[in-house]
Amino acid sequence: MNLKLKSTTALGMALAIVASPVFAGMDEAKAFLDSEIGDLSSLSRADQEAEMQWFVDAAQPFAGMEIKVVSETITTHEYEAKVLAPAFTAITGIKITHDLIGEGDVVEKLQTQMQSGENIYDGYINDSDLIGTHWRYQQARNLTDWMAGEGADVTNPGLDVADFIGTEFTTGPDGKLYQLPDQQFANLYWFRYDWFTDPAFKAEFKEKYGYDLGVPVNWSAYEDIAEFFTGKEIDGQTVYGNMDYGKKDPSLGWRFTDAWMSMAGMGDVGEPNGLPVDEWGIRVNENSQPVGSCVTRGGATNSPAAVYAIEKYTKWLNEYSPPSAPGMVFGEAGPVPAQGAIAQQMFWYTAFTADMVKEGLPVMNEDGTPKWRMAPSPHGAYWEEGMKVGYQDAGSWTLMKSTPVDNAKAAWLYAQFVTSKTVDVKKAHVGLTFIRESTVNHESFSERAPKLGGLVEFYRSPARVQWSPTGTNVPDYPKLAQLWWQNIGDASSGAKTAQEALDSLCAQQERVLERLERAGVQGDLGPKMNEEVSAEEWLSKPGAPKAKLDNEDPAPVTVDYDELIASWN
Structure with a gap:
């Protein structure tokens, strides 16, 4: 298949102006493009080479430097640490150590660097949930000023900040960009599409509850569906209508x-x-x-x-989830739906997609398509039109002011390399964490979409804007x-x-x-x-905090999944 998009000639010309014609690093760059990228890029091969030439030239003053960066351990960052970091070192001569640690440990290291002023890491991929922290403390370099000033000589002319889909999450109230998104994944609703479309289950549900089994729009419907499936014997195992975790962790x-x-x-x-x-x-x-x-x-x-939110969570955890769920932590609960005994999950991260589409899993068909789908999260009784309805993780590059300027420049080059248009489509195929509009719309994802359970449709849909990280109030x-x-x-x-x-x-x-x-x-x-x-x-005043509703269980509402997807298209 031909996955090339139309050549971005303007980018190629812009990069060629600043690129020197020959440098040893280009041999490594071409080998990397041949072996790792191929057609899985939003750039033509000529523009890929032009972008790599820019990295080769911009990195020359920093060749031989040793740089340390850190991120949490997810598939996307494992790919960066194991594949992209060595490639960047070979191409630029900058030695990158990309540490993978727990999310909580990343925050702890960042907090220690903020409090002590000691340069622990030269670059952090930390959640944009810290945007309110970075904006108020002013200990992170604001990237808007950095790219125009001190970091201008190491800012890729083809970076195309406007192509990133999550920069509104990493921008402070002052209008400055404080972090550059590296990976994003949403918290969506997950369900067994094969069970929800089974004629026998649909008829049984309609007879019992008086409305159609489908994607729940509100929590009332979610609760009915959880009750309906819990305790059923399907494919030789006991099924549960909810999955969650509850350990104090x-x-x-x-x-x-x-x-x-x-x-x-x-x-x-x-x-x-x-x-x-x-x-x-x-x-x-x-x-x-x-x-x-x-x-x-x-x-x-x-x-x-x-x-109300906490009471619903505890009710569903205790009544409709596996008996082991209350004693689980996030990492233990995450793989459970793939084992085939969960009917639906309200709180499911799309970062699990890569591990949920592996051949041979009980939730996969023989033709490589999933038996499950993802859909917008249902909302509770207090939700109003115009409110966010879910979370979107945006792990983002952050440069601290306590990092020496040359270290920050070298780390910034690596950050731009792993988020560049040259590599982003391939990286997204590995980790399925979209950060660029050009990647989301790449034709290779149109071809792969039927095997990803609604992920591509969601990220191309207008609904995407209702999912966001923690904002600047914190x-x-x-x-x-x-x-x-x-x-x-x-x-x-x-x-x-x-x-x-x-x-x-x-x-x-x-x-x-x-x-x-x-x-x-x-x-x-x-x-x-x-x-x-x-x-x-x-x-008694309008808006939040809201007075207790007389009825916290309004009429349940569901929607047909296929009609929902069609409405997005």
């Missing part, structure tokens, strides 16, 4: 800060995040300063909608994120009620905000706490 915090509350409808309308109240329940004023987390200060972390992600798993763990274990756990969480968040306000470390961008008033005063 840092990953339990991500489970909720990764937009579970926005799916329930806790926050305000707004894209990419609710304003003035976001999915963490933190309210900001007109100057983007955090003013509270508890309802008594206008926050929503312990509001009726938040309590002023110190490392300090605040650690509070979530400890408190939510109390609710998931039954040690506390949902209300008790959330009251504790919002109080602890406010203590952090108050400390930041007193310390003044974030200047005019830091918290400026509201005075406390009665909860009723805030709950």
